[in-house]
Amino acid sequence: MTAYLKLDHVDKHFDRAGTRAEVLKGISLTIAKGEYVSIIGHSGCGKSTLLNLIAGLTPVSAGAVLLENREVNAPGPERAVVFQNHSLLPWLTVYENVNLAVSKVFSSSKSRAERHEWVMANLDLVQMAHAKDKRPAEISGGMKQRVGIARALSMEPKILLLDEPFGALDALTRAHLQDAVMDIHARLGNTMVMITHDVDEAVLLSDRIVMMTNGPAAKIGEILDVPIEKPRNRIELASDRTYLKCREAVLKFLYERHRFVEAAE
Template sequence: MEKFLSIENVGQVFKTRKGDFVALRDIDLAVAKGEFISLIGHSGCGKSTLLNLVAGLTRPTSGVLICAGKEIAGPGPDRGVVFQNHSLLPWLSCYKNIHLGVEQVFGAREGKEKLRERTLAALDLVGLAHAAHKLPHEISGGMKQRVGIARALAIEPDVLLMDEPFGALDALTRAHLQDELLGIVAKTRSTVIMVTHDVDEAVLLSDRIVMLTNGPAATIGEILEVDLPRPRDRIALAEDERYHACRTAVIDFLYRKQSHPAARHAA
């Protein structure tokens, strides 16, 4: 596998009033171009911390992160981020929320018409061309999240980073957006790293599932190859033995090998 994104011996320590808090240790992970990786683990295991390191929002205490041959030293347009909260500017339309990022990244070298085309193409990719001029309060939660995805994809990032992008949505909307994301990734061939707590979501979407041990001092416990052909259909997978084997392997890690202390006390 040719490395596109490389996380090498990364550790993260936070200074607190009670002393150093070791959030992550000895993280080593190589991601291929076009690969879909899910990070999963119990709350407090450092999933979002690791995603923030890849995004360049924080710097590692030790180790190095490299994307497309360059060290990650801060945020950049080569990495688009989709948060659990859509984070749209409420006074801007869906179109303008996306156009703002497009203008920042491409405005110095492209004309107004090209920027407009990029923005409309991103809206069309997530099926929201009809809502281009609506404000965030005029659309549903699922539509807001699709705008967030479109905004990240519009700048054509090398890596799409997603932090529980569907966690705040109801089950039906979540399933619909998961299916849409499968189609979007197939079209764009994006490299994706996604944080999730949802085992079924991880198996449905991922090429590999990276399972983190409990914090503090969390690290990679196991990595599961999801050997399921694409395109994937959730209805067909419901009866696929390979799907159930992957699901069982993740659940086994989370609830037997890495059972959360609170869960053990409750048992």
């Protein structure tokens, strides 16, 4: 596999009041361009910390994060993050929230008219152009997440990082937004890395699933390929043998890890 994003023997620890907390240890992972990778594991295994390292929001303690062979050591628009909380600015409209990112990244390379067209193109992509003049308080949780995704995509990131982006949504809204993300990935071919607790979500969306061991000093326990053709239909997958086999493999890993923790307590 050609390395587009590479985590090379990454460690992460935090020092507080003379005590060192080892969060991640020896993380090595290669992700190809255009790949959709999910990271799954029990609470406290360092999934979000790992995403923050890739985003450049947190420095590594050892090792390196490389994007196209360049070290990641600070935040940048080539690595856009969508959080579980949409993080929209409540005093701005939907249009203004996306335009803020577009103006930040493209102020010197796109004219005002081009920036306007680009904002609307990204709102169209997530089916939110009709709500461009509404403020966050006037739209639903699922719609807010769509706007958050549009804002992230509007920066034309090399990698889209998703930190449990559907976790706060009801089941039906979650399913619709999963389908929207599948469609965006198919159309744009972005490289996506997603943190999730949801096994079905991971199998539905991913090319590979990275399963983390429990912390402290969490490691990559297993990596599962999901050899299911895309586009994927969630109804058809409900009885698909490969889907069920992948789902079983992830559940077995998580169950065995959970049982290990209980036995140690």
